[in-house]
Amino acid sequence: MPPDRTEDPAADPAVATMRWLRGPEGAAATRLAAELLARGVDLIPGLARLREEVGPEHAGPAWELARLRARARPVFGPDADVLLLTADTLEQAGRPQLAARRASRLLARGADSVADLGCAAGTDTIALARAGARVLAVDRDPVARELTASNAEALGVGDEVWVSAGDIVELVDSARGGEIAGCAAATLDPARRAGGRRQLDPDRWSPPWPTVAALLDRVPTSVVKVAPGLDHDRVPDGVEAEWVSLGGSIVEALLWGRGLSETWRRTTLVLDGAVLELTADTDPGNAPVGPVRGWLHEPDPALIRSGLMSLVAADLGATLIDPTIAYLSSDAPADSPWVSSYRVDEVLPFNLKKLKALLRARGVGRVVGKKRGSPIEPETLARQLRGPGSASAVVVVTRVAGAPTVLVCDVSDR
Ligand SMILES: C[S@@+](CC[C@H](N)C(=O)[O-])C[C@H]1O[C@@H](n2cnc3c(N)ncnc32)[C@H](O)[C@@H]1O
Structure with missing residues (x-):
């Protein structure tokens, strides 16, 4: 695990905006925006009021963050009120309940350090740190790194999290001895959208399929989030594939590396907090066909x-x-x-x-x-x-x- 937690404060204006939002002025402006939104104030008068407080440059970002937090609240609960988010990272973020479930299975066999490969807003990173791991959160996007660092700190797990710039493809290529970047376990959630469109072809994910397959090969204690429509033929031998359903929709599809794999396929149903599972160690084949009955x-x-x-x-x-x-x-x-x-x-x-x-x-x-x-x-x-x-x-x-x-x-x- 790299000891250096400092990052070069990139000259990227989007990073500068996030840093301002993290600071006291940004926090006050976002609180004001949240109050205006809660009172039902519309965008134009809301922005006008914010501009008086913080100027034209910062009014928009404060309004946007307050809006994203309100959108995140039903899923993230009170955590949403301190999360730093962008529209993209909120869309990519998994549900905390499922992230916690994944984290606990990833750590169940004793791994205590995890590389979160592609951390985005850090929601998986936080779940892993809350489950007791030291987490190396990697992303090539400086805004994502800023969000993860801010969110880990705001939610009290900053001391367990190291945020680092890196390319997942290179990290996976150099993984040795079952470890990656000095970590005993890894979680990978490839970006499956580009230009606002879903990428159905796993070879077009970022990182692409060969990196997913290589990670599962090289780091047995790993889990990869994949598209629910992933072709079964892609699932490597010895890797468990799991589909998780909540409220009648598939919310996650996961590939569990050979160090964690327990079965061939698993279906998981999350129902009012209870979790039901069905597994098969080998392909059970298709159901027989018959007439329509009652x-x-x-x-x-x-x-x-x-x-x-x-x-x-x-x-x-x-x-x-x-x-x-x-x-x-x-x-x-x-x-x-x-x-x-x-x-x-x-x-x-x-x-x-x-x-x-x-x-x-x-x-x-x-x-x-x-x-x-x-x-x-x-x-x-x-x-x-x-x-x-x-x-x-x-x-x-x-x-x-x-x-x-x-x-x-x-x-x-x-
Ligand atoms: C789907 S998001 C991860 C979401 C995250 N797991 C969460 O729960 O919020 C994928 C992330 O991977 C990053 N990424 C994609 N390709 C990468 C690469 N080759 N190296 C580093 N980061 C990459 C993207 O910048 C993005 O933040």
Whole structure:
């Protein structure tokens, strides 16, 4: 771990602005901006008021930081009030609850120093330091380094954190003996957006895929955040892939290095603070296919992505409605956190006119649209099917045995 925590105060104006925001004048201006925002003051009068206090150069940054903190508060709680953020780093920041979970698993086998490769605003760095590690936080972006240093200090873990400029590709290339930059463990969260657009190709992430693979090879006590859509074929042998779901969406996909890997695939569901996990040591294969029966089950997206749907299907006595579609069906409702279930009232070939007539006849005026394997957008479908009736229905547009099919379901899921 490098002993030198000082950084060259770059002449970068963005860094200078962050330093001003960290100082007493910046803190006072951001507090004032937060009060104005809380009172519902609009941008133009808000900025005018701030300009009177701190001048035109600083009014905008103070307003922006107050706005970002307000946006961060639902996820970061009271920590948000002291975090130094930019719009980009807030967007890239993971949830503290999940960062803490990752940190505790990364350290569980005794590592006490971690390289956070690409620290951005330092939210992972802070979680690692809070979990008891000494953290080397690396980023090539001077603003990111300024944010991480400021945030670690503001949240009381500054003494555990060393912030350093560096290129992740070079650091991974020079990793030896299971260590990287003198640290026993590493966490890597590649930038997966460029120019405001998501980079779907892992070879275009920064750092790119070869560095991800090399890190997993060279530093067994490592974890990498990857895109949820990562192709299973990319996952190196012996590395565990985990998909984490919260509130019905995949919030993280992780690759655990061989020193931490415990299984082939893991699906994790975070539910009201509780954590449910499903694992498989080998590929369980696909669920069998069968007809649409009395109940339709919509699997959690993390379950689908992890390739473990067939385990839940076997538990529920359920079958796929089509070999290419991730909907399950069974005779009975499912009492399972891994799926949402709907009672199937009708199964009919897709025909908008006939569907409308059927819904009118049933007094259905409000529709929740769902689709899989169809180009139709659920919102468009719901709008097209809206009518005068007071009843509601879930309308699922999908494919059954290859044919475009509509399932009309009861609205109460379970
Ligand atoms: C997705 S963000 C990390 C977010 C962070 N883990 C968090 O929880 O807030 C990726 C970071 O990696 C940095 N980065 C990307 N490529 C890099 C490279 N080759 N060397 C150093 N830093 C790099 C970017 O500047 C960015 O701050």
